[in-house]
Amino acid sequence: DGGITQSPKYLFRKEGQNVTLSCEQNLNHDAMYWYRQDPGQGLRLIYYSQIVNDFQKGDIAEGYSVSREKKESFPLTVTSAQKNPTAFYLCASSIWPGASTDTQYFGPGTRLTVL
Amino acid sequence: AQKVTQAQTEISVVEKEDVTLDCVYETRDTTYYLFWYKQPPSGELVFLIRRNSFDEQNEISGRYSWNFQKSTSSFNFTITASQVVDSAVYFCALTFPGAGSYQLTFGKGTKLSVIP
Numbered sequence: 624d625g626g627i628t629q630s631p632k633y634l635f636r637k638e639g640q641n642v643t644l645s646c647e648q649n650l651n652h653d654a655m656y657w658y659r660q661d662p663g664q665g666l667r668l669i670y671y672s673q674i675v676n677d678f679q680k681g682d683i684a685e686g687y688s689v690s691r692e693k694k695e696s697f698p699l700t701v702t703s704a705q706k707n708p709t710a711f712y713l714c715a716s717s718i719w720p721g722a723s724t725d726t727q728y729f730g731p732g733t734r735l736t737v738l
Numbered sequence: 739a740q741k742v743t744q745a746q747t748e749i750s751v752v753e754k755e756d757v758t759l760d761c762v763y764e765t766r767d768t769t770y771y772l773f774w775y776k777q778p779p780s781g782e783l784v785f786l787i788r789r790n791s792f793d794e795q796n797e798i799s800g801r802y803s804w805n806f807q808k809s810t811s812s813f814n815f816t817i818t819a820s821q822v823v824d825s826a827v828y829f830c831a832l833t834f835p836g837a838g839s840y841q842l843t844f845g846k847g848t849k850l851s852v853i854p
Contacts, residue, residue: 656841665742665829665844666783681841711781726773727842729783 625650627730629714634735636701636708644699644733646714655697656715656727659683666713672697673719701735709737740765742832744845751820752853759815759848761830767791770834772806772813773842777827789813820852 627648636642648655654673658666668681672691686705691697697716701708711734715727741764751757763772774786787797789806797804801818817824827849831842 663747663846665831665846666842667844668841671841713781713783715783726785726788728785729775732781734781 627714627716627728629712629730629733631733632731634733636735636737638737639703641700641702642735644701644712644714644735646697646699646730647695648697648714648716648730649695650716650718650728651694652716652728653694653719654717654725655691656717657681657687657689657697657699658713658715660711660713660732669699669712708735710735740767740770740832740834740843742830742843742845744828744830744848746848747846748849748851750851750853753822754819756816756818757820757850759817759828759830759850761813761815761845763811763813763830763832765832765834767834770832773831773833774804774813774815775829775831777829777847779826783829786815817850820850822852822854825850825852 630645656671657669659669660666667683669687670678670681670689672678675691675694678689678691686702688700711732713732714730717725717727743762770791772789775783776786777783794806803816805814827847829847830845833842
């Protein structure tokens, strides 16, 4: 089955630690995205990547970093510089941004809690 | 700047009632795309529909229907004969083919509770 997987489902982090959230897709999509969701809020874009080895900052990139070494993978690192990292993180992918049929499909999410 | 407003924070209905979720958007672009997503308690966002700005035809899919009106910048979503499985948070979103990002601008969501 094609889809987007995110791991882990729940993640706990101590203050001062970096953590990496995994996102993998087997849909052969070129574009991938990371969003953050806070309670009662819509999703906000952290980073996006339109192609391997290229990525761009979204609205709230500070304190986060990403890499795109493979088409299928787009891991997100939450660094200690992120002041309020507790949130629900959603990864998405789309065939190619701008295509007439382009739609973003989402993974199941990772809930990060800072202790 | 783009903006999506979902004024209804929470709605409760009794099973089998019809319910309409409102979505009002703002954009300067003449070409744009509107979406609805469903987020059940499990957390994953499920794509429901995509609508292009140049296509104002309403759409029906089973118990779901969407009313797109450019004159009022609205893209409302109606569930007919609601069921308990419809309980979720529903998000309206907007994007446009500019700035190179194609990022989605989301509303804050409407939490729908369907009571048996």
